[in-house]
Structures are given as C-alpha cells and as structure tokens.
C-alpha cells in the first residue's frame with residue numbers, strides 16, 4: 659500500500675474535519691487539527707512490509723517512532739490516538755482509490 663502525498667492526506671483530513679464540525683464534535687475537530695499540524699511539520703509515514711503496521715516517525719519528539727497496528731499504537735496516549743486515526747484515514751483512502759481504479763477499469 660502506498661502512502662498518498664501529504665496534500666492528499668490533508669485534504670481528506672479536512673473533509674473529516676468538516677464532517678466533525680457539522681456534527682458539533684469539537685473534540686474530533688481539535689484532534690484532526692493536531693493531525694494536520696503534525697503532517698505539515700514533517701511526520702514520516704511508512705507501512706512495515708512485515709506485519710503491515712504503520713510506522714510513524716514523530717516530528718515533536720526527536721527520535722521517537724510509533725507502530726500502529728489495527729487496534730493499538732505504541733505511543734503513550736491511552737485513548738484513540740491520532741496515530742490510529744491517521745491509520746484509519748490512510749486505509750480508507752486506499753480503499754477509495756481501489757474502488758476508483760475498479761470503476762475506471764470497467
């Protein structure tokens with residue numbers, strides 16, 4: 659699975675932010691804002707070809723990187739952290755891309 663460009667990820671995040679605004683969900687809006695800030699500050703993303711985890715290199719904590727699996731993340735946050743949110747977003751984007759490719763092929 660390829661990682662889309664930062665611009666595409668941010669555009670998708672802004673869509674979700676708009677949904678959260680419409681649903682009056684300021685907590686989610688704040689989390690998405692943080693995620694977008696991190697994307698712009700140079701957070702590095704890659705998929706581990708071994709176990710499929712998303713590996714995120716932090717831009718706030720020098721040298722820190724987190725592994726994000728289906729339900730869990732190695733960062734110190736307890737709840738649904740931004741890394742899990744970002745992983746869901748990337749998977750969602752990959753699925754949408756696959757559907758679009760199917761439509762183009764048929």
Ligand SMILES: [Zn+2]
Pocket residue numbers: 724731732733734735739740741742
């Ligand atoms: Zn995390």
